[in-house]
Amino acid sequence: MSGIAAFFANLAVALARAARSVPGRLAGFAGRLKDFFSRYGADFKNGGADVRLSYAVMGYGSIKARQLVRGILFLVVEILFIVFMAAFGGKAVAGFFTLGTRLPVTVENEYGITRPLGGDNSLLMLLYGIIAFIIIICFISLYFMSVRSSVDALAARAAGKKPKSFREDLDELLGARLYASMLFIPVLCVIALTVVPIIYMVLMAFTSYDRNHLPPGSLFGWTGFAAFGKMLSLGGGFFAVLGWTLIWAFFATFLNYFAGMIVALLINRKGVRGKKIFRTVFVLTIAVPQFISLLVMRNFLNLNGPLNEFIANAGMQKIDFLGDPRYNGLIPRISVIVVNLWVGIPYTMLITSGILMNIPAELYESGRIDGASPARLFISITLPYILFITSPYLIQQFVGNINNFNLIYLLTEGGPVTLGGSGAGRTDLLITWLYKMTIDEKNYNIGAVIGIFTFLICAVFSLIVYSQSGATKREGEFR
Amino acid sequence: MKKPGFGMRAKRIAADAVCEGILIALSVVWLIPVLWIALQGFRGEGGALVSYYFPKTFTFANYAALFTDALFPRWIMNTLTVAVVSCVMSVMLTLMVAYSLSRFKFKQKKFFMNVAMVLGMFPGFMSMIAVYYIFKAIGLDGTLIALVIVYSSGGALGFYVAKGYFDTLSLSLDEAAKIDGAKNWQVFFIIILPLARPIIVYTALMAFLAPWTDFIFARVILGTNRESYTVAIGLYDWVSTTRSNLMFTQFAAGSMVVAVPIVLLFIFLQKYYVEGITGGAVKG
Numbered sequence: 001m002s003g004i005a006a007f008f009a010n011l012a013v014a015l016a017r018a019a020r021s022v023p024g025r026l027a028g029f030a031g032r033l034k035d036f037f038s039r040y041g042a043d044f045k046n047g048g049a050d051v052r053l054s055y056a057v058m059g060y061g062s063i064k065a066r067q068l069v070r071g072i073l074f075l076v077v078e079i080l081f082i083v084f085m086a087a088f089g090g091k092a093v094a095g096f097f098t099l100g101t102r103l104p105v106t107v108e109n110e111y112g113i114t115r116p117l118g119g120d121n122s123l124l125m126l127l128y129g130i131i132a133f134i135i136i137i138c139f140i141s142l143y144f145m146s147v148r149s150s151v152d153a154l155a156a157r158a159a160g161k162k163p164k165s166f167r168e169d170l171d172e173l174l175g176a177r178l179y180a181s182m183l184f185i186p187v188l189c190v191i192a193l194t195v196v197p198i199i200y201m202v203l204m205a206f207t208s209y210d211r212n213h214l215p216p217g218s219l220f221g222w223t224g225f226a227a228f229g230k231m232l233s234l235g236g237g238f239f240a241v242l243g244w245t246l247i248w249a250f251f252a253t254f255l256n257y258f259a260g261m262i263v264a265l266l267i268n269r270k271g272v273r274g275k276k277i278f279r280t281v282f283v284l285t286i287a288v289p290q291f292i293s294l295l296v297m298r299n300f301l302n303l304n305g306p307l308n309e310f311i312a313n314a315g316m317q318k319i320d321f322l323g324d325p326r327y328n329g330l331i332p333r334i335s336v337i338v339v340n341l342w343v344g345i346p347y348t349m350l351i352t353s354g355i356l357m358n359i360p361a362e363l364y365e366s367g368r369i370d371g372a373s374p375a376r377l378f379i380s381i382t383l384p385y386i387l388f389i390t391s392p393y394l395i396q397q398f399v400g401n402i403n404n405f406n407l408i409y410l411l412t413e414g415g416p417v418t419l420g421g422s423g424a425g426r427t428d429l430l431i432t433w434l435y436k437m438t439i440d441e442k443n444y445n446i447g448a449v450i451g452i453f454t455f456l457i458c459a460v461f462s463l464i465v466y467s468q469s470g471a472t473k474r475e476g477e478f479r
Numbered sequence: 480m481k482k483p484g485f486g487m488r489a490k491r492i493a494a495d496a497v498c499e500g501i502l503i504a505l506s507v508v509w510l511i512p513v514l515w516i517a518l519q520g521f522r523g524e525g526g527a528l529v530s531y532y533f534p535k536t537f538t539f540a541n542y543a544a545l546f547t548d549a550l551f552p553r554w555i556m557n558t559l560t561v562a563v564v565s566c567v568m569s570v571m572l573t574l575m576v577a578y579s580l581s582r583f584k585f586k587q588k589k590f591f592m593n594v595a596m597v598l599g600m601f602p603g604f605m606s607m608i609a610v611y612y613i614f615k616a617i618g619l620d621g622t623l624i625a626l627v628i629v630y631s632s633g634g635a636l637g638f639y640v641a642k643g644y645f646d647t648l649s650l651s652l653d654e655a656a657k658i659d660g661a662k663n664w665q666v667f668f669i670i671i672l673p674l675a676r677p678i679i680v681y682t683a684l685m686a687f688l689a690p691w692t693d694f695i696f697a698r699v700i701l702g703t704n705r706e707s708y709t710v711a712i713g714l715y716d717w718v719s720t721t722r723s724n725l726m727f728t729q730f731a732a733g734s735m736v737v738a739v740p741i742v743l744l745f746i747f748l749q750k751y752y753v754e755g756i757t758g759g760a761v762k763g
Contacts, residue, residue, distance in 0.1 A: 127612055178663040179579035183591075186576045186635035193632045194598050196613065197606030266502055271495030280746060281506045284513060287745035289692040291711055292734040295718060296516045299528060299727075306515060306532045342509065354753040403602050405695060431602050438608060439699075451605035458600040 018463060040144070043151050054150035058143060061150025065157040069166035074146040081139045089132045095120070096129025099207065100219040116217045123215045130199050134191065205448035214442060227445035237424045242453070244333070245429045249401040252340045257394060259341060260348020261386065267349070268356050279353070282346035290343065294410035297339050298322065325416040329426025332412055336427055340407055351393065352386055359385050399458045405431045430454045519731035527727040541732035550705060551733060554713040557623055561709060562690040565627045569634025569686040570679060577641035578667055582653065595636050607699050614700065621704040626697060630689050634682070640755050644678040645671065681755030684748050691741060710737050
């Protein structure tokens with residue numbers, strides 16, 4: 001267990017180091033920013049008319065220096081941006097700050113059903129605002145690129161050199177700068193489907209977007225930290241859920257890990273027969289889609305399910321494994337951890353048995369020659385070896401368990417519900433509570449606050465891991 | 480070293496027997512629920528939960544009902560289409576990102592990696608509702624195209640395993656090819672891709688399985704458009720609605736139809752799965 005103790009000690013050290021490095025990094029960043037802008041100022045001051053014109057007309061310098069295609073592309077970008085801002089962007093930015101002012105009118109159709117018509121939709125205005133800001137940021141960076149490119153091209157011409165042709169640029173994109181072409185589409189995907197949505201949700205935490213302010217029928221606006229206060233006032237629900245989330249993640253991760261390792265050791269024991277059959281049995285449960293095996297488990301453990309029938313036939317009292325509200329929901333809590341063992345042990349088993357087979361035999365040989373007992377061999381050779389290789393996996397699992405929506409939602413839906421006011425049940429994790437808050441209760445702003453806290457918790461754990469573990473240092477180790 | 484005596488040998492055989500016994504007991508525990516759902520698929524009597532483990536009558540009617548069902552065959556086709564397309568796309572994205580980050584040194588590299596790590600820590604859910612509105616704004620909500628885009632773009636951030644693998648491939652290969660006049664893109668296609676087979680299989684396997692198993696993203700994006708459901712939400716729908724009493728045995732049969740091919744695929748490719756998780760640390 002010394003590995004784990006060392007891990008948490010390192011964690012503290014890593015956190016402290018990270019915190020201490022923040023001011024230095026900020027200062028470094030500010031310094032670089034200053035250098036960057038002073039260079040642009042100096043170029044402008046020292047440049048001739050062509051250079052100065054390039055600051056207003058993107059690509060002008062490039063065109064002048066006969067980098068025609070590159071210059072025209074920059075110019076087209078500028079024209080497109082101006083058109084975009086005039087037609088759409090300006091309104092979108094303004095809308096971002098107001099989040100809508102005109103309430104829709106309610107109209108009634110011939111069947112007497114009412115629906116909102118016209119007016120502003122705060123939700124869309126927030127989204128369009130974010131997209132407009134991202135386009136503006138992209139444009140600004142392209143603008144600086146174009147200025148740099150124009151200045152350099154003009155300087156090259158003045159020195160009698162030929163600036164790079166467009167063909168050479170393209171060649172470079174398949175050669176030395178291949179990474180730029182390869183990363184372009186993935187980065188676009190990430191911006192559109194991860195960055196924008198995350199900003200969108202984070203910003204929602206600072207609005208009044210709840211069940212009383214649902215677009216398109218009504219508007220919501222900026223309310224600062226009001227939703228944070230509201231969430232904390234939900235009858236202590238937050239801390240109860242947070243506490244259980246951490247307990248759950250701890251047990252779910254470490255119990256699975258060690259139990260899985262023990263099963264792997266059993267299967268890989270020299271004298272045990274039928275290794276392949278046992279392994280296949282366990283792999284079977286990994287391969288069954290999780291939503292199926294969890295729904296099966298839910299029915300299997302039901303108060304009227306087969307397991308309880310078996311218990312009743314044996315003359316004992318039935319147990320409501322997933323719904324007993326007594327003892328603060330202790331029974332459902334234990335049940336979900338046990339079901340998680342059923343789901344998770346095969347994964348660890350599969351991974352650790354792969355590693356076990358690869359532990360160099362010499363290590364054991366020399367251990368045995370020194371007269372070490374099997375237990376001793378396990379503690380000082382097997383365990384550290386496995387821990388070393390799987391420590392990134394272990395952290396991933398921990399963070400994954402904090403966000404283990406499927407397991408909880410499909411088994412208990414967070415129930416049994418006994419916590420007053422907050423709507424959270426005894427087995428609710430932050431993530432399932434977030435789901436209820438948004439999908440069921442439509443309190444999107446509180447949901448967003450919960451999401452931010454979940455992120456912070458995961459971030460702290462991951463930070464530690466990645467700053468101290470082999471995962472980042474392993475690069476180059478094999479070269 | 481002492482030669483093991485007779486007593487030690489007996490002890491060892493006893494220990495082996497105990498281990499064997501524990502494993503058999505565990506296997507039974509692991510198989511009971513799986514066998515149960517398989518049996519439910521063949522149960523002739525209707526109803527959701529019955530108080531006995533083995534069905535009283537066996538029938539294929541539940542399976543027959545699946546394929547005469549108005550929607551189930553369609554759900555299978557939907558899922559298969561989404562799985563194949565998003566598998567190809569996310570493998571491409573993952574490999575491009577992993578190769579770029581493994582083989583090139585450039586100014587923003589560290590920044591990219593850190594941003595990717597931070598983004599990966601936001602609960603996927605948090606962004607889900609926003610993703611739904613983005614698709615709604617461009618008129619793609621409730622469509623399979625939206626689902627393909629969501630699953631594929633996951634590949635852009637899931638590059639860690641593949642990058643770790645590329646890091647273990649010796650740089651001297653690249654250099655040798657470059658001395659022979661190969662450009663970077665040729666190095667990628669001719670040298671790296673053939674060597675990356677294990678990681679391609681792992682990435683493809685994970686991407687292919689996602690649409691069959693994920694149901695929460697699909698549920699939010701597809702909404703009430705039952706025509707374009709994937710099997711996961713279709714089956715969930717059967718047991719979560721008020722009709723669950725009627726549909727339970729059919730759900731069990733449907734689960735088997737989904738699970739059996741996946742199980743076979745997985746058993747077949749489990750070696751790659753282990754290699755993927757351990758980041759290529761395990762070879763062989």
